Amino acid sequence: MSQIHFVGAGQMAEAIIRAAQKRGAVSASQITLADIDDGRIATLRDRYQLTSALNDSEALAAADYIVIGVRPQDDIDGVARHICQYASPQATVISIIAGVTLERLGAQFGTTRPIVRTIPNTLTDTGFGYSGVVFNAHVKPEPLMPFLESFGKVMLLEERLIDIFTGFAVAGVNYVYYFIESLTDAGVLSGLSRPQASKVVWENLIGGVEMLKTSGLHPRQLMDINNSPAGVGINGLYELNNSDFAAGLQRSVMTAVRRTTELSGSKPA
Numbered sequence: 001m002s003q004i005h006f007v008g009a010g011q012m013a014e015a016i017i018r019a020a021q022k023r024g025a026v027s028a029s030q031i032t033l034a035d036i037d038d039g040r041i042a043t044l045r046d047r048y049q050l051t052s053a054l055n056d057s058e059a060l061a062a063a064d065y066i067v068i069g070v071r072p073q074d075d076i077d078g079v080a081r082h083i084c085q086y087a088s089p090q091a092t093v094i095s096i097i098a099g100v101t102l103e104r105l106g107a108q109f110g111t112t113r114p115i116v117r118t119i120p121n122t123l124t125d126t127g128f129g130y131s132g133v134v135f136n137a138h139v140k141p142e143p144l145m146p147f148l149e150s151f152g153k154v155m156l157l158e159e160r161l162i163d164i165f166t167g168f169a170v171a172g173v174n175y176v177y178y179f180i181e182s183l184t185d186a187g188v189l190s191g192l193s194r195p196q197a198s199k200v201v202w203e204n205l206i207g208g209v210e211m212l213k214t215s216g217l218h219p220r221q222l223m224d225i226n227n228s229p230a231g232v233g234i235n236g237l238y239e240l241n242n243s244d245f246a247a248g249l250q251r252s253v254m255t256a257v258r259r260t261t262e263l264s265g266s267k268p269a
């Protein structure tokens with residue numbers, strides 16, 4: 001990786017910078033930042049010891065990769081005009097903006113420019129979590145992969161699947177956090193202390209995933225092993241079946257996918 005310039009230095013850009021530095025994909029001297037909030041630039045420069053002394057137009061001119069980290073509702077047209085004024089036509093644009101298509105990015109940043117559309121996962125600090133990635137025809141993937149892989153596992157996708165991936169995979173850790181919170185509360189409601197309930201939930205979650213991996217069985221087969229006839233587990237599951245659990249979860253994902261597509265129309269939130 002050579003020079004990398006971030007336009008929009010918000011939460012996600014910071015998470016990417018932290019992970020990419022930690023895994024050695026970029027060094028502090030290779031990173032430059034732009035944001036309409038000067039305080040944000042100062043904070044990140046200080047926090048990640050960014051040393052470049054280039055001003056905004058110099059940083060754009062020097063950049064080999066330009067990460068667009070603004071929100072779908074922000075002035076992407078204005079950002080693109082500004083970038084195209086100073087950046088080399090060969091500089092690769094890496095958009096992390098939910099919902100914004102390669103076609104739209106091509107219209108904004110130039111149809112012959114290498115453009116990557118990626119949707120990173122917020123599990124950047126952990127080494128877990130997939131980023132969905134799609135390249136336009138001008139991208140040379142090899143030199144870019146170490147950077148992309150520094151903040152998540154890479155799932156190369158057809159572009160038609162990226163909005164689905166955003167609503168399902170990237171927003172998806174929400175459901176895990178929410179499930180953990182709700183299940184821990186159930187343990188506390190039943191009489192365990194919060195630390196006791198929390199330990200049990202974490203262990204069951206990690207153990208459940210390990211069981212699925214090691215056994216190769218379907219979740220329903222493992223549930224069958226966990227439930228004796230007329231026993232404790234099946235009685236609990238009966239009650240869960242009377243709730244809206246599965247359909248509620250599935251509707252949530254469908255709504256998140258729909259919202260991703262809505263955002264690509266850049267309607268104000």
Ligand SMILES: NC(=O)C1=CN([C@@H]2O[C@H](COP(=O)(O)OP(=O)(O)OC[C@H]3O[C@@H](n4cnc5c(N)ncnc54)[C@H](O)[C@@H]3O)[C@@H](O)[C@H]2O)C=CC1
Binds near residue numbers: 011034036071119170
């Ligand atoms: N937070 C998340 O979970 C994920 C977010 N994304 C995408 O990443 C992008 C950023 O999201 P966050 O970091 O959460 O948002 P954020 O609001 O923390 O960051 C956006 C940054 O862009 C700056 N900005 C706005 N307009 C600008 C302009 N014209 N020029 C320069 N900077 C400008 C803002 O001051 C802010 O610092 C969004 O497009 C979002 O769809 C993608 C995957 C996950």
Ligand SMILES: O=C(O)[C@@H]1CCC=N1
Binds near residue numbers: 167
């Ligand atoms: O909520 C959002 O808009 C971002 C994109 C997917 C997950 N977080």
